Amino acid sequence: MRKKLLFTITITLVLMVASMGVFAQAKKITAGAKDFTEQYIVGHMSAILLQENGFDVDLKMGTGSTITRNALVSGQTDLYPEYTGTYWLTYAKHEEVINDPEELYNKVKKEDLEENGIVWLERSDINNTYAMALTKEQAAETGIETLSDLAEYVNENQDLIWAIDHEFADRPDGLPGLAEHYGMNIPEDNIKIMEIGLTHEAIDRGQADITMVFATDGKIKKFDLVVLEDDKQFFPVYNLCVTIREEVLNEYPEIEEILKPIAELTNEAIQ
Known part of the structure; x- marks a missing residue:
């Protein structure tokens, strides 16, 4: 009887340890x-x-x-x-x-x-494609509606200040490729590179005129921005x-x- 009880206790402990091992091996x-x-x-x-x-x-x-x-x-x-x-x-x-x-x-x-x-x-x-955006006031003042309009304006005036993040400044599908695709001549001094969360605030505070945005960005509505049409289909x-x-x-x-x-x-x- 005692051996049977000891055997039962041993088996129970083995099963408990085994089950603990299963729980320990979480996915x-x-x-x-x-x-x-x-x-x-x-x-x-x-x-x-x-x-x-x-x-x-x-x-x-x-x-x-x-x-x-x-x-x-x-x-x-x-x-x-x-x-x-x-x-x-x-x-x-x-x-x-x-x-x-x-x-x-x-x-x-x-x-x-x-x-x-x-x-x-x-x-x-x-x-979540890239896009370029202006304030409504800036868009109305300059008449810019498309990226081709933007290129024409930039090449003639060169006074727009750009607010972009570090990645967009370097990526082939960012500013370098955009400027080449649309034939924009953007002065380096006009480009402000900052953390991605600060680009919209720069526009809102009047520290910049144009910024890169993501198509899914809720801040487009928050800051009442106008997204420019990618009329030559640069952004994939x-x-x-x-x-x-x-x-x-x-x-x-x-x-x-x-x-x-x-x-x-x-x-x-x-x-």
Whole structure:
């Protein structure tokens, strides 16, 4: 009887220890996000969706595009929201601009998986493309409505002050490419480079005349800005998708379904 009781207690303890081990081995994910509002929103959304489905999430946010991307490719993070146009032009350095969202998505998805082992989950309708914006007063005073109008004005007057962030100042799909595409001659002294969160405030305070914005940026409405038409189609499509390392998705295939609500987001919803 005593041996039977001891055996029962031993088995019970073994099962308890085993179950504790199962709980200790939580499904861990390191999620990333870049350093602007939309990324913070989607980054937190990803973390919450995963946590609600039993994942232990370490959320790392606030880094620039290149650092965030490199962290994923090197395995320091497991997933983060990225944009089709950013991959195509900035990371892969393709010169061809593809304006069809589905065509670009399919090419990016195929290439990044084959070359880097990165899976692009379902494409959202969010198109966080760059744009240039003026205040309503400045637009009315100068008559600028399109980027071609802007180029003509800049080349004749050269008095507009630009407020842009560090990335836009250097990216091929930013100011350098924009100036070349539209034939703008912008004096270096007219360009103010600052943190991304300060560009709108510079316009509002009269410290600058024109700024770069994202199409999904709620501050366009807040500061009553006029977005200029990209009449020569320089800026590519920037649809948001969750990107994830293939090995991580193979280990946790349920992540694709868990994060599906992100693919249902729109520009209006994110503003």
